[in-house]
Every structure is written in C-alpha cells, then in structure tokens.
Amino acid sequence: MATTIGIEQPVLSRNDRMAAELRGRFAKAGTFVVNVLSSPGSGKTTTILATNERLRAAGLSCAVIEGDIASDVDALACKQAGMPAIQINTGGLCHLEGNMIAQAVDALDAGVGLDSIDVIFIENVGNLVCPVDFDLGENLSVMILSVPEGDDKPLKYPGIFQHTGALLLNKVDVAPAFDFDMPGYNRVLDNLNPTAARFEVSARHGQGMDEWCSWLIERIEAARA
Template sequence: MSERTIDISAPILSRNERLASELRERFRTTSTFVINVLSSPGSGKTSTILATNDRLRDGYGLRCAVIEGDIASDVDAVTMKEAGIPAVQINTGGLCHLEGNMIREAVDALDAGVGLDAIDVIFIENVGNLVCPVDFDLGENLSIMILSVPEGDDKPVKYPGIFQHAGAILLNKVDVASAFDFDLAAYNATLDDLNPLAPRFSVSATKGDGMDGWVGWLAAQIGSRKGGEGLSSSACE
C-alpha cells in the first residue's frame, strides 16, 4: 500500500481565508482601517500602539480600538482601557497566533460595545511570535513588524518571512541604541534584500523619537483607503 500524506493545515488555512475575506468586506463597509501588529514578545507593541493612538487621536481626529492577542492574561487590554481606548482581549490558550474566527468574535464585541461605525482604526496586537502569525490573514489593511534594538540586528536573517510579509517595519527603542551592539548597516542591508519596498521607521515609542514621521505616513495610508488623498493634521492647523 502506497504512503499518503495529508496536509491538515490546508482546510484550516482555507477556512481562515474565507473568514478574512468576510472581515475585510465588513471593515470596508464601515470604513475601518485595520492594522495587524507583529513582533516578538517585549519589542514594545503595546507602547507603540499607545503612542500611535495619541497622535492619531490628537493630530488627526481618529478614534482607535485594540484587539489584544495573548496566550494568557488581560494585562495589555487593561492598559488600553485605562488609556481610554476600547479594547477586547483574546486569550489563545497556548495557540501561537490569532485566527479569523477569533477576530470575528472580537469585532462583534467591539460592534456591540462602541459600534464599529464609530471606530476609524483597529490595531490587532497579535501574539508575540516571529513565525506563525504570518500564515493567517486577519482581514487587515496593513501588517507592520516591530523589532526592538535589544533583540539584535540579526532577527531579519533568522526570521525572514515576517519581515518579507510586513507592509511597514519599525525599529523601536532607538533611544537605548548606544547600550547595545546593533549593526544598523547590516540590518538595513538585510531588509534591502528581503523587503526593499516596505517603509522603515526608527522610533522610540516611550520617548517619542521618530513617532511623528511614522504616524504621518500611517495617516496618509488611512486617508487613501478611505477614498481621500490623505488626512490633514489638525495639530498643524
């Protein structure tokens, strides 16, 4: 009897693609821009989202919400709510990524709470992992990758897939670069090969370095997806 290999991932991914398509259409009808935030644990996803929210809210008049993905706990969701940001927590119970069915339930909760029509931007803070999340479309408009200086300049070499997947790449915690042996030239050279088209931003989410440039670019993407030519910053008026 000949051997037969069964790919059990195929039906899972096929179902997820269908859910992602349904989510994308739902977001389109409410003009909600969705960002899938990817990184390893400790890179500063939460602090970057908080700092980005502040600037989108105060500078561009946009209301943001967050879907938090963690293996356990609601620490980050509590942090978001304390900052005045609507948030829904997803605990995966050990799963190393978020999937479309989880996002659908979280979006239903946001819709029942504040109303999806009232939300301009949703940040999906994915589970800290540099491998699994890349395979699962969540209906997002943009995926961003956050790498922090303390993690080292070799992460794009070790985990090329997630850097190739990203629509924008943020290098966070640049304010502590002097304390670490981070080879910026080597990092950029690797990204030149892996993903030369994705814009790169060097930021410090907690100190504010580079954040205005990142948020200005993001606001332009949000505005273009909403059918305009970009959003104007009320902070400059």
C-alpha cells in the same frame, strides 16, 4: 499503504475565507485595520498607545484587539488610555486566526459600534513565525523589532519581515548600549523587503513617532479615498 492527509491547507483556506469576510465588513464600516506583529517584549503595546495618542489628536478614534496566550494586562493598559479593547486569550496557540477576530469585532460592534471606530489595532501574539500565515482581514501589517533583540532577526526570521508593509525599529534610544549593526540590518531589509516603509522610533520617548503616524494617517486617508 499509509495515506498522509495534509491539514495545513484546509485550515488556511478556511481562514482566508473568514479574512475576506472581515475585510468586506471593515470596508463597509470605514474601519482601517493594522495587524501588529513582533516577538514578546519589542514594545507592541507601548507603540500602539503612543500611536493612538497621535491619531486621536488628528481626530481619529482607535480600538485594539489584544492577542495573548494568557492575561489581560495589555488590554487593561489600553482601556486606561481610553481605547475600546477586546482581549483574546489563545490558551497556548501562537497566533490569532480570523474566527477569533470575527468574535472580537462582534464584541466591539455591540459595545461602541464598528462604524464609530476609524482604526483597529490587532496586537498579535508575540511570535516571529506563526502569525505570518494567517490573514486577519487587515489593511496593513506592521512588524516591530526592538534594538535589544539584535540586528540578526531578519536573517533568522525572514518571512515576517518580507510579509509586512511597514517596519518599525523600536527602542532606538538605547542603541548606544547595544551592539546593533544598523547598516547591516538595513542591507538585509533592502534584500528582503525593499518596498516596506521603515521607521526608527522610541515609542516610550517619542523619537520618530510623528513620522510614523503621519505616514499611517496617509495610508488611512488613501484607503478611505
């Protein structure tokens, strides 16, 4: 008789233990961590850079952990903007895991000191499925959808929209060029995740970014309190 051995639960259990350790480490250092999720091309890096500008103006220091299958293009862009950045290349893996984040945090701690960083952005691998299952010890998960991707994504990938604490609709400046059903999109989100904060933004041109960053700063201050 064949025996089936499930590997998903042990993998997730190990990751959950690592995430709990990371969460304790972040809390001790006073570092707020944001896990940024989206598909490729939604504008994650641009949004992180624009958010960093506003948080830095508010007196907060930010760093980034960049997750990609290959290359260090995004990490270099963040470093050029003055953010400490650690690149994780997964070599084909479609998500980041706790052990990867732990190594990246060790590198940040050795470089600039974790307790000198107020906010870490984890730019997860562009994927609307796999990252949802892996806790990274974050305080907040943020989902970014861009207008060109279409209003049907919450219907096709409900899990990631249900998972997050904030939902950013990016590239709203180009909405007139696309057939994006805004009322329909919001109706679906009302069912999937009615409690998540929602923001309509253009990270490149600044629309809605002040509102998003003000809300984020409130969350950071609440976590400190």
